[in-house]
Protein backbone atom coordinates (compact mmCIF):
# COMPACT_ATOMS: atom_id res chain seq x y z
CA UNK A 1 0.00 0.00 0.00
CA UNK A 2 2.96 2.32 0.64
CA UNK A 3 4.05 1.88 -2.96
CA UNK A 4 0.51 2.66 -4.14
CA UNK A 5 0.41 5.85 -2.10
CA UNK A 6 3.80 7.04 -3.36
CA UNK A 7 2.88 6.31 -6.99
CA UNK A 8 -0.53 7.93 -6.61
CA UNK A 9 1.07 11.03 -5.12
CA UNK A 10 3.61 11.23 -7.93
CA UNK A 11 1.01 10.71 -10.60
CA UNK A 12 -1.83 12.87 -9.34
CA UNK A 13 -0.05 15.66 -7.49
CA UNK A 14 2.93 16.11 -9.75
CA UNK A 15 1.18 15.16 -13.00
CA UNK A 16 4.12 13.10 -14.13
CA UNK A 17 2.25 9.87 -14.68
CA UNK A 18 2.67 9.70 -18.45
CA UNK A 19 6.47 9.63 -18.08
CA UNK A 20 6.54 7.51 -14.93
CA UNK A 21 4.27 4.80 -16.26
CA UNK A 22 5.69 4.77 -19.74
CA UNK A 23 9.04 4.14 -18.08
CA UNK A 24 7.65 1.52 -15.72
CA UNK A 25 5.82 -0.32 -18.46
CA UNK A 26 8.54 -0.22 -21.07
CA UNK A 27 9.28 -3.90 -20.52
CA UNK A 28 5.56 -4.56 -20.65
CA UNK A 29 4.80 -2.89 -23.95
CA UNK A 30 2.74 -5.85 -25.14
CA UNK A 31 -0.88 -4.83 -25.78
CA UNK A 32 -4.11 -6.79 -25.72
CA UNK A 33 -4.09 -6.44 -29.51
CA UNK A 34 -0.78 -8.34 -29.58
CA UNK A 35 -1.98 -10.98 -27.13
CA UNK A 36 -5.18 -11.77 -29.01
CA UNK A 37 -4.46 -10.53 -32.53
CA UNK A 38 -7.28 -7.95 -32.50
CA UNK A 39 -7.30 -4.48 -34.01
CA UNK A 40 -8.18 -2.37 -30.94
CA UNK A 41 -7.22 -3.41 -27.35
CA UNK A 42 -10.71 -3.56 -25.86
CA UNK A 43 -12.78 -6.40 -24.41
CA UNK A 44 -16.55 -5.95 -24.47
CA UNK A 45 -16.82 -7.16 -20.87
CA UNK A 46 -18.97 -10.11 -19.83
CA UNK A 47 -22.27 -8.85 -18.38
CA UNK A 48 -24.83 -11.01 -16.63
CA UNK A 49 -28.15 -10.98 -18.58
CA UNK A 50 -26.78 -8.50 -21.13
CA UNK A 51 -23.95 -10.07 -23.18
CA UNK A 52 -24.95 -12.52 -25.88
CA UNK A 53 -23.84 -14.13 -29.12
CA UNK A 54 -25.10 -11.31 -31.36
CA UNK A 55 -23.24 -8.65 -29.35
CA UNK A 56 -19.99 -10.62 -29.47
CA UNK A 57 -20.23 -11.13 -33.25
CA UNK A 58 -20.71 -7.35 -33.67
CA UNK A 59 -17.79 -6.63 -31.32
CA UNK A 60 -15.53 -8.95 -33.36
CA UNK A 61 -16.61 -7.28 -36.61
CA UNK A 62 -15.79 -3.89 -35.07
CA UNK A 63 -12.19 -4.93 -34.28
CA UNK A 64 -12.46 -5.57 -30.53
CA UNK A 65 -13.13 -8.78 -28.64
CA UNK A 66 -15.97 -9.79 -26.33
CA UNK A 67 -16.91 -12.32 -23.68
CA UNK A 68 -20.17 -13.84 -22.45
CA UNK A 69 -20.81 -15.06 -18.88
CA UNK A 70 -21.47 -18.82 -18.89
CA UNK A 71 -24.27 -17.94 -16.47
CA UNK A 72 -26.20 -16.30 -19.33
CA UNK A 73 -26.95 -19.72 -20.83
CA UNK A 74 -29.72 -21.81 -19.29
CA UNK A 75 -27.96 -25.02 -20.32
CA UNK A 76 -24.31 -25.77 -21.02
CA UNK A 77 -25.43 -27.16 -24.41
CA UNK A 78 -26.74 -23.69 -25.29
CA UNK A 79 -23.33 -22.24 -24.51
CA UNK A 80 -21.62 -24.81 -26.73
CA UNK A 81 -24.01 -23.97 -29.58
CA UNK A 82 -23.35 -20.25 -29.16
CA UNK A 83 -19.55 -20.78 -29.25
CA UNK A 84 -19.88 -22.86 -32.44
CA UNK A 85 -22.19 -20.30 -34.00
CA UNK A 86 -19.83 -17.36 -33.25
CA UNK A 87 -16.94 -19.37 -34.73
CA UNK A 88 -18.92 -19.88 -37.93
CA UNK A 89 -19.52 -16.12 -38.21
CA UNK A 90 -16.03 -14.92 -37.30
CA UNK A 91 -12.50 -16.23 -37.01
CA UNK A 92 -11.59 -13.56 -34.44
CA UNK A 93 -10.94 -14.47 -30.78
CA UNK A 94 -13.61 -14.26 -28.08
CA UNK A 95 -14.11 -15.51 -24.55
CA UNK A 96 -16.39 -17.00 -21.91
CA UNK A 97 -16.58 -15.78 -18.31
CA UNK A 98 -16.67 -18.42 -15.58
CA UNK A 99 -17.63 -17.87 -11.96
CA UNK A 100 -15.10 -20.20 -10.34
CA UNK A 101 -16.32 -20.28 -6.74
CA UNK A 102 -18.68 -22.74 -5.04
CA UNK A 103 -21.82 -20.69 -5.79
CA UNK A 104 -21.58 -21.87 -9.40
CA UNK A 105 -22.86 -25.46 -9.39
CA UNK A 106 -22.32 -25.85 -13.13
CA UNK A 107 -18.69 -24.67 -13.07
CA UNK A 108 -17.03 -28.03 -13.93
CA UNK A 109 -19.43 -28.68 -16.78
CA UNK A 110 -18.97 -25.13 -18.12
CA UNK A 111 -15.17 -25.42 -17.95
CA UNK A 112 -15.25 -28.74 -19.80
CA UNK A 113 -17.44 -27.20 -22.50
CA UNK A 114 -15.08 -24.20 -22.93
CA UNK A 115 -12.16 -26.62 -23.33
CA UNK A 116 -13.99 -28.93 -25.74
CA UNK A 117 -15.16 -26.04 -27.91
CA UNK A 118 -11.75 -24.39 -27.58
CA UNK A 119 -12.93 -20.89 -26.84
CA UNK A 120 -10.02 -18.42 -27.22
CA UNK A 121 -9.91 -17.14 -23.65
CA UNK A 122 -11.64 -17.59 -20.32
CA UNK A 123 -12.22 -14.76 -17.84
CA UNK A 124 -12.43 -16.06 -14.27
CA UNK A 125 -14.23 -14.22 -11.50
CA UNK A 126 -14.97 -14.77 -7.80
CA UNK A 127 -12.67 -17.56 -6.57
CA UNK A 128 -9.47 -19.45 -7.24
CA UNK A 129 -8.74 -19.90 -10.96
CA UNK A 130 -6.26 -22.75 -10.36
CA UNK A 131 -8.20 -25.57 -12.01
CA UNK A 132 -9.40 -23.35 -14.84
CA UNK A 133 -5.83 -22.31 -15.68
CA UNK A 134 -4.63 -25.91 -15.59
CA UNK A 135 -7.36 -27.32 -17.82
CA UNK A 136 -7.50 -24.31 -20.18
CA UNK A 137 -3.73 -24.29 -20.75
CA UNK A 138 -3.83 -28.01 -21.69
CA UNK A 139 -6.00 -26.87 -24.62
CA UNK A 140 -4.02 -23.72 -25.46
CA UNK A 141 -6.77 -21.45 -24.07
CA UNK A 142 -5.70 -18.19 -22.40
CA UNK A 143 -6.99 -17.30 -18.94
CA UNK A 144 -7.52 -13.72 -17.75
CA UNK A 145 -8.37 -13.37 -14.06
CA UNK A 146 -10.50 -10.67 -12.42
CA UNK A 147 -8.68 -9.22 -9.41
CA UNK A 148 -9.37 -6.22 -7.17
CA UNK A 149 -6.09 -6.04 -5.25
CA UNK A 150 -2.39 -6.80 -5.46
CA UNK A 151 -2.54 -9.81 -3.14
CA UNK A 152 -4.91 -11.71 -5.39
CA UNK A 153 -3.08 -10.49 -8.50
CA UNK A 154 0.18 -12.02 -7.28
CA UNK A 155 -1.68 -15.24 -6.47
CA UNK A 156 -3.18 -15.62 -9.96
CA UNK A 157 0.15 -14.72 -11.55
CA UNK A 158 1.77 -17.54 -9.58
CA UNK A 159 -0.96 -19.91 -10.73
CA UNK A 160 -0.08 -19.10 -14.36
CA UNK A 161 -2.74 -16.59 -15.44
CA UNK A 162 -2.05 -15.05 -18.85
CA UNK A 163 -3.27 -11.60 -17.81
CA UNK A 164 -4.89 -9.80 -14.92
CA UNK A 165 -8.16 -7.91 -15.23
CA UNK A 166 -7.83 -5.13 -12.66
CA UNK A 167 -11.38 -4.33 -11.56
CA UNK A 168 -11.45 -0.86 -10.00
CA UNK A 169 -13.96 1.00 -7.86
CA UNK A 170 -15.56 2.67 -10.90
CA UNK A 171 -16.57 -0.67 -12.41
CA UNK A 172 -20.13 -1.76 -13.06
CA UNK A 173 -21.27 -4.95 -11.31
CA UNK A 174 -19.13 -6.09 -8.38
CA UNK A 175 -16.76 -3.14 -8.23
CA UNK A 176 -13.32 -3.14 -6.59
CA UNK A 177 -11.99 -0.88 -3.83
CA UNK A 178 -9.27 1.12 -5.55
CA UNK A 179 -9.23 3.72 -8.31
CA UNK A 180 -7.28 2.88 -11.43
CA UNK A 181 -4.80 5.62 -10.47
CA UNK A 182 -3.95 3.44 -7.47
CA UNK A 183 -4.44 -0.06 -8.85
CA UNK A 184 -2.77 -0.01 -12.27
CA UNK A 185 0.60 1.49 -11.22
CA UNK A 186 0.90 -0.92 -8.32
CA UNK A 187 0.06 -3.96 -10.46
CA UNK A 188 2.34 -2.80 -13.29
CA UNK A 189 5.20 -2.35 -10.85
CA UNK A 190 4.79 -5.65 -9.02
CA UNK A 191 3.41 -8.14 -11.55
CA UNK A 192 5.07 -9.56 -14.62
CA UNK A 193 1.99 -10.38 -16.65
CA UNK A 194 -0.13 -7.93 -18.69
CA UNK A 195 -2.77 -5.86 -16.90
CA UNK A 196 -6.19 -5.14 -18.41
CA UNK A 197 -8.06 -2.30 -16.72
CA UNK A 198 -11.80 -2.67 -15.99
CA UNK A 199 -14.07 0.07 -14.75
CA UNK A 200 -15.18 3.60 -15.45
CA UNK A 201 -14.03 3.88 -19.06
CA UNK A 202 -16.44 5.22 -21.65
CA UNK A 203 -14.30 7.20 -24.09
CA UNK A 204 -11.20 6.91 -26.25
CA UNK A 205 -9.54 9.40 -23.92
CA UNK A 206 -10.11 7.02 -20.99
CA UNK A 207 -8.65 4.10 -22.93
CA UNK A 208 -5.56 6.11 -23.82
CA UNK A 209 -5.15 7.23 -20.23
CA UNK A 210 -5.14 3.72 -18.74
CA UNK A 211 -2.83 2.43 -21.49
CA UNK A 212 -0.51 5.28 -20.59
CA UNK A 213 -0.61 4.10 -17.00
CA UNK A 214 0.79 0.77 -18.19
CA UNK A 215 -2.35 -1.30 -18.81
CA UNK A 216 -2.23 -3.46 -21.96
CA UNK A 217 -5.92 -3.08 -22.69
CA UNK A 218 -9.33 -2.21 -21.33
CA UNK A 219 -12.42 -4.21 -20.43
CA UNK A 220 -15.60 -2.13 -20.89
CA UNK A 221 -19.09 -3.18 -19.92
CA UNK A 222 -21.65 -0.48 -19.10
CA UNK A 223 -21.03 1.52 -22.28
CA UNK A 224 -22.40 -1.44 -24.30
CA UNK A 225 -25.67 -1.93 -22.35
CA UNK A 226 -27.38 0.71 -24.46
CA UNK A 227 -26.23 -0.84 -27.72
CA UNK A 228 -28.83 -1.57 -30.39
CA UNK A 229 -27.86 -5.26 -30.31
CA UNK A 230 -28.14 -5.81 -26.53
CA UNK A 231 -31.05 -8.17 -25.78
CA UNK A 232 -32.29 -6.15 -22.78
CA UNK A 233 -35.45 -3.98 -22.69
CA UNK A 234 -35.65 -0.49 -24.19
CA UNK A 235 -36.45 0.79 -20.66
CA UNK A 236 -33.09 -0.51 -19.36
CA UNK A 237 -31.21 0.98 -22.35
CA UNK A 238 -33.02 4.34 -22.03
CA UNK A 239 -32.21 4.43 -18.32
CA UNK A 240 -28.51 4.12 -19.24
CA UNK A 241 -28.95 7.13 -21.55
CA UNK A 242 -30.95 9.25 -19.09
CA UNK A 243 -29.15 8.55 -15.83
CA UNK A 244 -25.48 9.40 -15.18
CA UNK A 245 -22.55 8.58 -12.91
CA UNK A 246 -24.12 10.39 -9.95
CA UNK A 247 -27.13 8.05 -10.13
CA UNK A 248 -25.14 4.86 -9.55
CA UNK A 249 -25.40 3.33 -6.08
CA UNK A 250 -24.03 0.20 -4.49
CA UNK A 251 -26.64 -2.21 -3.15
CA UNK A 252 -26.47 -5.40 -1.11
CA UNK A 253 -30.20 -5.93 -1.54
CA UNK A 254 -29.94 -8.12 -4.64
CA UNK A 255 -27.66 -10.98 -3.71
CA UNK A 256 -26.00 -9.93 -0.48
CA UNK A 257 -22.79 -9.11 -2.42
CA UNK A 258 -22.41 -5.37 -3.18
CA UNK A 259 -23.41 -4.58 -6.75
CA UNK A 260 -23.78 -1.28 -8.64
CA UNK A 261 -27.28 -0.34 -9.81
CA UNK A 262 -29.07 2.71 -11.18
CA UNK A 263 -30.81 4.59 -8.37
CA UNK A 264 -34.33 4.27 -9.80
CA UNK A 265 -37.42 5.27 -7.79
CA UNK A 266 -37.86 1.57 -6.90
CA UNK A 267 -34.26 1.26 -5.62
CA UNK A 268 -34.81 4.43 -3.57
CA UNK A 269 -38.02 2.96 -2.17
CA UNK A 270 -36.50 -0.37 -1.04
CA UNK A 271 -33.11 1.05 0.01
CA UNK A 272 -29.64 -0.29 -0.72
CA UNK A 273 -28.71 -2.14 2.45
CA UNK A 274 -30.11 -5.22 4.10
CA UNK A 275 -32.57 -4.90 6.98
CA UNK A 276 -31.43 -5.86 10.48
CA UNK A 277 -33.30 -9.14 10.16
CA UNK A 278 -31.64 -9.93 6.79
CA UNK A 279 -28.22 -9.10 8.28
CA UNK A 280 -28.97 -11.43 11.19
CA UNK A 281 -29.91 -14.25 8.81
CA UNK A 282 -26.77 -13.60 6.67
CA UNK A 283 -24.55 -13.98 9.74
CA UNK A 284 -26.35 -16.81 11.54
CA UNK A 285 -24.12 -19.89 11.35
CA UNK A 286 -26.92 -22.42 10.91
CA UNK A 287 -28.99 -20.71 8.27
CA UNK A 288 -26.62 -18.38 6.47
CA UNK A 289 -25.88 -20.84 3.65
CA UNK A 290 -29.59 -21.35 2.88
CA UNK A 291 -30.48 -17.73 3.35
CA UNK A 292 -27.73 -16.54 1.02
CA UNK A 293 -28.79 -19.05 -1.66
CA UNK A 294 -32.41 -17.95 -1.33
CA UNK A 295 -31.42 -14.28 -1.48
CA UNK A 296 -29.26 -14.94 -4.55
CA UNK A 297 -32.02 -16.78 -6.44
CA UNK A 298 -34.61 -14.11 -5.56
CA UNK A 299 -32.21 -11.29 -6.50
CA UNK A 300 -31.31 -12.86 -9.84
CA UNK A 301 -34.99 -13.31 -10.71
CA UNK A 302 -35.69 -9.68 -9.89
CA UNK A 303 -32.75 -8.53 -12.06
CA UNK A 304 -33.94 -10.77 -14.88
CA UNK A 305 -37.50 -9.41 -14.77
CA UNK A 306 -36.20 -5.82 -14.75
CA UNK A 307 -33.75 -6.46 -17.62
CA UNK A 308 -36.23 -7.97 -20.03
CA UNK A 309 -39.71 -6.69 -19.26
CA UNK A 310 -41.68 -3.68 -18.14
CA UNK A 311 -41.98 -3.73 -14.37
CA UNK A 312 -42.09 -1.05 -11.71
CA UNK A 313 -39.43 -3.03 -9.77
CA UNK A 314 -36.61 -1.55 -11.79
CA UNK A 315 -33.27 -2.85 -10.57
CA UNK A 316 -30.86 -2.23 -13.41
CA UNK A 317 -27.21 -3.12 -12.99
CA UNK A 318 -24.80 -0.55 -14.51
CA UNK A 319 -21.65 1.38 -13.61
CA UNK A 320 -20.78 5.10 -13.51
CA UNK A 321 -19.46 4.95 -17.09
CA UNK A 322 -23.10 5.21 -18.32
CA UNK A 323 -22.24 8.93 -18.01
CA UNK A 324 -20.70 8.60 -21.48
CA UNK A 325 -23.86 7.15 -23.12
CA UNK A 326 -25.77 9.78 -25.09
CA UNK A 327 -28.08 7.52 -27.13
CA UNK A 328 -28.75 3.92 -28.09
CA UNK A 329 -26.31 3.05 -30.88
CA UNK A 330 -25.08 -0.02 -32.76
CA UNK A 331 -21.88 -1.59 -31.38
CA UNK A 332 -20.07 -0.74 -34.64
CA UNK A 333 -20.74 2.97 -34.02
CA UNK A 334 -19.82 2.86 -30.33
CA UNK A 335 -16.46 1.27 -31.20
CA UNK A 336 -15.87 3.64 -34.13
CA UNK A 337 -16.30 6.63 -31.79
CA UNK A 338 -13.95 5.08 -29.23
CA UNK A 339 -11.29 4.60 -31.90
CA UNK A 340 -11.71 8.14 -33.28
CA UNK A 341 -11.45 9.66 -29.80
CA UNK A 342 -8.47 7.43 -28.95
CA UNK A 343 -6.48 8.37 -32.03
CA UNK A 344 -7.38 12.07 -31.95
CA UNK A 345 -7.18 12.95 -28.26
CA UNK A 346 -4.39 14.69 -26.42
CA UNK A 347 -3.80 13.36 -22.91
CA UNK A 348 -2.68 16.76 -21.70
CA UNK A 349 -6.15 18.19 -22.45
CA UNK A 350 -8.81 16.45 -20.38
CA UNK A 351 -12.17 16.43 -22.18
CA UNK A 352 -15.28 17.68 -20.36
CA UNK A 353 -17.19 14.37 -20.55
Ligand SMILES: Cc1cc2nc3c(=O)[nH]c(=O)nc-3n(C[C@H](O)[C@H](O)[C@H](O)COP(=O)(O)O)c2cc1C
Nearest residue numbers: 045047048069125171172173199200220221222319
Ligand atom coordinates in the same frame (compact mmCIF):
# COMPACT_ATOMS: atom_id res chain seq x y z
C1 LIG B 1 -24.76 -5.19 -16.16
C2 LIG B 1 -23.44 -5.77 -15.76
C3 LIG B 1 -23.32 -7.13 -15.56
C4 LIG B 1 -22.07 -7.69 -15.22
N1 LIG B 1 -21.96 -9.04 -15.11
C5 LIG B 1 -20.75 -9.61 -14.90
C6 LIG B 1 -20.60 -11.02 -14.88
O1 LIG B 1 -21.55 -11.77 -15.07
N2 LIG B 1 -19.36 -11.51 -14.68
C7 LIG B 1 -18.27 -10.70 -14.49
O2 LIG B 1 -17.16 -11.21 -14.29
N3 LIG B 1 -18.37 -9.36 -14.51
C8 LIG B 1 -19.59 -8.81 -14.72
N4 LIG B 1 -19.69 -7.44 -14.80
C9 LIG B 1 -18.47 -6.61 -14.72
C10 LIG B 1 -17.90 -6.38 -16.14
O3 LIG B 1 -17.41 -7.59 -16.67
C11 LIG B 1 -16.76 -5.33 -16.12
O4 LIG B 1 -15.80 -5.66 -15.18
C12 LIG B 1 -17.33 -3.94 -15.84
O5 LIG B 1 -18.47 -3.71 -16.61
C13 LIG B 1 -16.28 -2.87 -16.14
O6 LIG B 1 -16.74 -1.60 -15.72
P1 LIG B 1 -17.60 -0.62 -16.67
O7 LIG B 1 -19.01 -1.10 -16.58
O8 LIG B 1 -17.39 0.72 -16.09
O9 LIG B 1 -17.06 -0.72 -18.06
C14 LIG B 1 -20.94 -6.86 -15.07
C15 LIG B 1 -21.08 -5.47 -15.27
C16 LIG B 1 -22.30 -4.93 -15.61
C17 LIG B 1 -22.42 -3.45 -15.84
